[in-house]
Structure formats: structure tokens, C-alpha cells
């Protein structure tokens with residue numbers, strides 16, 4: 001360790017020499033001594049000592065207090081004052097230069113040593129803290145997410161440039177303001193209001209996430225969709241000192257998510273096309289045959305009402321199929337509305353019936369007719385049922401049973417539960433952990449995008465529901481989905 005160097009500032013030469021001797025005896029280095037304030041500032045700049053021992057009363061224009069202030073602000077070198085008379089006015093003046101200690105003359109060598117050690121230690125610690133602060137501040141300034149932190153009263157204490165860009169508020173105007181004025185959020189549910197979430201984060205010390213559909217209302221009243229979390233900031237004793245909000249613009253993610261959802265749906269529909277074509281072909285053949293027979297009967301004057309009834313029935317079958325396909329393929333509506341889960345299941349299965357027939361799959365419905373209507377985005381619930389049933393059928397290439405059950409399940413909140421069970425090949429244990437990952441598929445090229453279950457999970461989470469499954473090799477798989485009856489209703 002290099003010796004600690006101490007610049008001595010003392011206008012009485014004999015005392016200065018005395019102090020220098022004591023310091024050197026104690027193991028310190030004295031690079032220079034100064035007799036005036038001006039000299040002290042100059043030598044501090046030239047010698048960069050670790051510490052300055054400064055007599056308060058110096059001859060000349062600049063006394064010790066002024067010199068210490070200049071040294072502290074210019075070079076960030078800690079100063080210890082030496083004084084024979086510590087009168088109140090001088091101490092008050094001296095305080096401004098943030099001294100690291102006082103020594104009353106005359107002093108013992110031991111006192112001198114303790115004072116220097118404390119001052120050097122304190123200064124090093126302060127430098128470390130400043131570096132850590134600088135490090136954190138630079139890090140928060142450069143990250144791509146918005147960061148706002150508050151004290152325990154919800155007053156903004158920090159805001160990074162991304163938070164400025166997202167909220168439209170400049171840090172200098174927002175600091176000291178109430179968080180609720182700057183971070184205005186519109187959420188689909190009252191329990192998800194920022195006031196509530198921030199209170200929960202602060203009072204219960206929890207990290208909470210804002211709901212999927214949250215929108216930030218910017219300073220100019222425009223809105224931007226955001227995803228974020230709110231976490232408590234704790235002091236060393238674990239008391240909550242405030243909260244930190246980390247948030248990001250999710251418009252791009254949402255657009256990409258919507259594209260993926262659409263792509264996956266299109267791909268699944270593509271796979272349905274063959275069975276659909278087959279299913280349409282049958283009634284069309286009947287229609288054409290009966291139309292020809294009607295033509296012949298018309299020429300011979302026979303009653304042919306039966307023929308027209310058959311044509312009408314078969315044409316209606318075609319129409320229904322085409323209608324289901326159109327409904328399923330339309331661009332999704334994304335509003336939450338009241339809908340009937342059993343009805344959604346029945347209409348989805350109409351779509352899958354042709355395929356079930358082709359693969360010799362028996363569809364068994366066990367629907368609880370007493371379940372209440374649920375608040376949900378209908379098209380998205382349909383996509384979940386479609387994806388799960390489609391996967392089930394893919395697992396039963398040699399035929400089997402697809403069983404769909406619904407019931408009411410309450411555990412604190414009221415849920416509707418759907419089970420999609422198959423008697424297929426099961427999900428191998430080694431891939432069970434991966435099935436919800438985007439693009440994970442065991443199907444051959446062109447058969448699956450590997451997005452079906454990812455999208456199911458995303459949709460279900462959006463509705464604050466849950467999805468899980470149980471599977472056994474060669475026995476089959478059951479997916480169990482729960483949707484809250486009141487999914488995030490305002």
C-alpha cells in the first residue's frame with residue numbers, strides 16, 4: 001500500500017515543521033507544506049495529496065476556510081481543519097466546505113492519526129458510493145425500458161430518458177410530482193388500477209404486473225399500450241422506501257403477436273382444407289345428382305318435392321360448413337363480451353367434424369348446461385378450443401375419442417373449466433416441459449408451426465385463466481383450461 005500523502009497548510013513555520021515530523025513518524029508522506037491559502041490550492045492541484053491538514057487562520061487574502069472550499073470543489077480532496085479557537089461563526093463558515101474533521105491545537109499524535117484515518121476512510125467510501133450511484137444512473141439511463149422510482153409517498157425521485165419518451169414528461173418537470181399525475185394508466189379492471197397496484201407493491205412488498213391491456217396516457221393525452229411491473233424498493237431493514245416501475249411500449253409486440261396468431265390460424269385452416277373439401281364434396285354430389293333427377297322428373301310430369309327437399313337440406317349443410325369456416329377465419333374482434341362457452345365449443349367442433357370423420361375419431365361432448373355466460377373475447381376462446389382439439393386429433397392418427405367437458409369450478413373466484421381429452425399417443429415425458437414454447441413442434445414440416453399451445457397460453461393468460469395438462473404415453477392427454485367467469489371486467 002502506498003503511504004497516505006498529506007499536504008500541510010500552516011503559516012507558522014515551526015508548527016508546520018512539527019506537524020510534518022509527527023506525520024512522518026506516524027507513517028504518512030508529506031509532499032509539501034504551504035503557508036498561504038493560494039499556495040495551498042496550487043500545491044493541492046500539483047501534488048494531488050490524499051488529504052489536506054488546513055489551519056483555519058492564515059495570513060493573506062485567502063483564509064483556511066476559503067482555501068478548503070476551493071480545494072474541495074476543484075480537486076475533491078478531503079480537508080481536516082486545524083484551529084486554536086473554534087468559535088461558532090468560524091465553525092459555521094467552515095461547515096460549508098464539508099470538512100472531514102477538526103483538530104484543536106495543540107493535539108496529540110494519536111488524535112492526529114485517528115482523525116486522518118477516519119477522514120481518508122470516509123472519503124474513499126463516499127467515492128465508492130458516488131461511483132455506484134453513477135454506475136446505476138448510467139445503467140438506468142441507457143436501458144431500453146422506462147424506469148420511474150418514487151419515495152414512499154409516491155413522489156417521483158428518478159425517471160430515465162425512456163420513461164421521459166414514453167410518458168411525454170421531462171424528468172426535470174416530473175421530479176417531485178405525484179406519480180399518478182405522470183404515470184396515468186388505463187386498465188380494463190379497477191383492481192388493476194395503478195393506484196391499487198402501487199399500493200399493493202408498497203404495502204405488501206410484492207412485485208406486481210400490470211394487466212395485458214394497460215395503456216399509458218401520455219402528457220399530450222395520446223395513448224400507448226404498455227407492459228410493466230411495479231416493485232417495492234426496500235431499505236436495509238426491509239422497510240419499503242418507495243416503488244420502482246419498469247415499463248415498455250408493447251405496440252410492436254402486440255402487432256407481431258397478432259400476426260403470429262393469424263399465421264397459426266391460417267396454417268391450421270390449411271390443414272383442415274382437405275377434410276373440408278371432402279365434406280363439401282359429398283353434399284354437392286348429392287345436390288348435383290338430385291338436380292339432374294329433378295330435371296328428368298320435371299320433363300315427365302312427376303311430383304318431385306322430395307328431390308327439392310334433399311337439395312335444400314344438402315345445400316344448407318354446405319352453407320353451414322362454409323359459414324363456420326368464414327366465422328373462424330375472420331379477423332378477430334378483440335373486445336371482451338359476454339359469451340357462452342358451450343356454444344363456442346359446439347360451433348368449433350362443427351368445423352372439426354369433417355376431419356374427425358376422416359380420421360375415425362368419435363367426438364363426445366359432456367357439457368354442463370348450467371354454467372354461466374363468461375366475459376371473454378369470443379374468437380380467442382374459440383381459437384383455444386380449436387387448437388387443443390386440433391392437437392388432440394393430430395395425436396389420434398389411428399382413430400380414437402375426443403372428449404370435451406365443461407363445468408363450473410370455484411376456488412375463491414368463479415371459473416368455467418374446459419377439459420379436452422384424447423385417447424391418442426400422449427406427450428412424451430421428455431418434451432412435456434417444452435410444449436408451450438414458441439415454435440416447438442414434433443410434427444413434420446408443413447404440418448405444424450409450433451405456435452398452437454403458445455397462443456393458447458397467451459390468450460388464456462390475457463383472460464387471467466390457467467392451462468395445464470396431464471399425459472400418458474399411448475393412453476392419451478387431457479388439457480384442462482380455466483377461465484374466470486368475470487375475466488377482467490371493468
Ligand SMILES: Nc1ncnc2c1ncn2[C@@H]1O[C@H](COP(=O)(O)OP(=O)(O)OP(=O)(O)O)[C@@H](O)[C@H]1O
Pocket residue numbers: 264267268387391392395422424425426427435436440441442443447448449450451452453454477
Ligand atoms: N394432445 C396432444 N397429444 C400429444 N402431443 C401433443 C398434444 N398437444 C400438443 N402436443 C405436442 O406439443 C407440440 C406443440 O403443440 P402446438 O400446438 O404448440 O404446436 P403444433 O401442434 O406442433 O403446431 P401448430 O399448433 O402451430 O399447428 C406438438 O407438436 C405435439 O408434439
Ligand SMILES: [Mg+2]
Pocket residue numbers: 387390391448451452453
Ligand atoms: Mg397445435
